[in-house]
Amino acid sequence: xxxxxxxxxxxxxxxxxxxxxxxxxxxxxxxxxxxxxxxxxxxxxxxxxxxxxxxxxxxxxxxxxxxxxxxxxxxxxxxxxxxxxxxxxxxxxxxxxxxxxxxxxxxxxxxxxxxxxxxxxxxxxxxxxxxxxxxxxxxxxxxxxxxxxxxxxxxxxxxxxxxxxxxxxxxxxxxxxxxxxxxxxxxxxxxxxxxxxxxxxxxxxxxxxxxxxxxxxxxxxxxxxxxxxxxxxxxxxxxxxxxxxxxxxxxxxxxxxxxxxxxxxxxxxxxxxxxxxxxxxxxxxxxxxxxxxxxxxxxxxxxxxxxxxxxxxxxxxxxxxxxxxxxxxxxxxxxxxxxxxxxxxxxxxxxxxxxxxxxxxxxxxxxxxxxxxxxxxxxxxxxxxxxxxxxxxxxxxxxxxxxxxxxxxxxxxxxxxx
Ligand code: PLP
Numbered sequence: 001x002x003x004x005x006x007x008x009x010x011x012x013x014x015x016x017x018x019x020x021x022x023x024x025x026x027x028x029x030x031x032x033x034x035x036x037x038x039x040x041x042x043x044x045x046x047x048x049x050x051x052x053x054x055x056x057x058x059x060x061x062x063x064x065x066x067x068x069x070x071x072x073x074x075x076x077x078x079x080x081x082x083x084x085x086x087x088x089x090x091x092x093x094x095x096x097x098x099x100x101x102x103x104x105x106x107x108x109x110x111x112x113x114x115x116x117x118x119x120x121x122x123x124x125x126x127x128x129x130x131x132x133x134x135x136x137x138x139x140x141x142x143x144x145x146x147x148x149x150x151x152x153x154x155x156x157x158x159x160x161x162x163x164x165x166x167x168x169x170x171x172x173x174x175x176x177x178x179x180x181x182x183x184x185x186x187x188x189x190x191x192x193x194x195x196x197x198x199x200x201x202x203x204x205x206x207x208x209x210x211x212x213x214x215x216x217x218x219x220x221x222x223x224x225x226x227x228x229x230x231x232x233x234x235x236x237x238x239x240x241x242x243x244x245x246x247x248x249x250x251x252x253x254x255x256x257x258x259x260x261x262x263x264x265x266x267x268x269x270x271x272x273x274x275x276x277x278x279x280x281x282x283x284x285x286x287x288x289x290x291x292x293x294x295x296x297x298x299x300x301x302x303x304x305x306x307x308x309x310x311x312x313x314x315x316x317x318x319x320x321x322x323x324x325x326x327x328x329x330x331x332x333x334x335x336x337x338x339x340x341x342x343x344x345x346x347x348x349x350x351x352x353x354x355x356x357x358x359x360x361x362x363x364x365x366x367x368x369x370x371x372x373x374x375x376x377x378x379x380x381x382x383x384x385x386x387x388x389x390x391x392x393x394x395x396x397x398x399x400x401x402x403x404x405x406x407x408x409x410x411x412x413x414x415x416x417x418x
Pocket of ligand 1: 059117120122145146147200201229230231232257
C-alpha cells in the first residue's frame with residue numbers, strides 16, 4: 001500500500017497558522033499563495049510543478065537569479081573546507097571578500113564589516129557614525145525603510161511598524177525625501193544622514209539627479225556623515241554598480257545586503273572610508289562584532305557573486321531590461337489611468353502606483369494565476385513593485401507585462417466595487 005500524497009499547501013498553511021505567523025497565514029491563503037518548492041534562474045516552481053517568473057525577486061535579493069551555478073559551486077567547495085568561522089584565526093575568505101568589495105565600491109570606501117542582514121548593516125553604520133563623530137543625532141527621510149531592529153526601525157518611516165514599539169531610540173529626526181531645503185539645518189548637529197539613493201519600500205521613489213550631490217555637500221558643510229543605504233539598490237539593481245554611481249557620489253559609509261551573495265547565503269555588510277572607520281572603531285578591535293558575520297560560506301558566495309555581476313554584464317542588462325519594463329508599465333498606466341496613477345523606477349526596480357490601495361488585492365493574485373510573482377512595497381501599499389533578477393530576458397519581461405495587464409484589466413472591470 002502506498003502512502004497518500006502529502007498536501008504541501010495544507011501542511012504549510014497549518015504550520016504557518018499554528019507555529020509561524022497566524023495573521024500572515026490568513027493573508028497568504030486569501031491571496032492564493034502556493035508553496036515554493038524549487039527555484040532556478042528567474043523561475044520558482046510550486047508544489048504542483050507550476051512555474052512562476054519571480055518578479056518579486058525576494059524583494060531584490062536575487063540579482064543573479066535563484067541558485068546561480070557559479071555561486072553554488074563556490075559555496076559547495078567552501079563547505080567541504082570549512083563553513084563557519086572558528087573566530088580565533090585569520091579567515092582568508094573574509095579578507096578576500098572585503099578586498100573585492102573595496103575594489104568595486106565607489107571612491108575610497110575601503111574597510112568593511114560583514115554581518116547577516118540589511119538591518120544589521122544599518123545598526124553597525126549608525127554605531128560607527130556615533131563613535132566617529134561623537135554626535136548622537138541621526139537624520140533620515142520620511143517613508144524610508146532601513147529595517148526593523150530598534151535602531152533601523154527608529155530611522156525608518158512607517159508609523160504602523162513603529163507604534164507598538166515606542167519609545168524608539170532617542171536622537172532621530174526625519175526630513176522629506178529628495179528635498180534639500182533645510183537639510184543643512186537638520187544636519188548641523190547630526191552624526192549622520194542615512195538615505196536610500198532610490199527609496200525602495202517607500203514606493204520606488206527616484207530622486208532627481210543632483211539630489212545625492214546636494215546631500216554630499218550638506219554633509220561636507222556640517223560634518224555629518226553621509227550613509228548611503230544601498231541594501232536594495234546596490235550591486236547592479238538600478239542599472240549602476242551602486243545607485244550612488246548615477247551621480248558619481250562617494251558616501252562616507254555604504255550599507256549592503258540583499259544581492260551581495262547573489263541570493264544564495266544571507267549576508268550584509270557596511271563599508272566605510274578609512275578615516276571614518278578609524279575614528280569610530282579604530283582603537284578597539286571588538287567594539288562591534290557578530291558571531292556569524294563574515295562566515296566563510298557567505299563570503300565565498302559574495303566573492304563569486306561579485307565576479308558574476310561584473311563578468312556577465314548584468315549591470316548593463318539591468319539598465320536595458322529595466323527600460324523595457326518601465327516603458328511597458330508606463331504604457332499600461334496611460335491606458336488605465338483609472339487604475340494606475342504612475343509607473344516609475346530605475347533599472348530593475350519598478351513601482352506601479354495604483355489609484356487605490358485595494359486594487360493590489362486583485363492585481364497581485366491575478367498575476368500569480370498568470371504565473372508571475374510581484375509584491376507590494378512595505379511602506380506604501382498602493383505601489384506594486386517588480387524586481388526581477390538582473391539576468392531576466394526580453395521575453396520574460398514581456399510575459400510579466402502581459403500578466404500585469406491581466407491584473408490591471410481585472411481591477412478595471414471591478415472598478416466601483418471598492
Ligand atoms: N535597507 C533597505 C533600503 C531595505 O530595502 C531593507 C529591506 O528591505 C533593509 C535595509 C533591511 O534589510 P533586511 O530585511 O535584510 O534586514
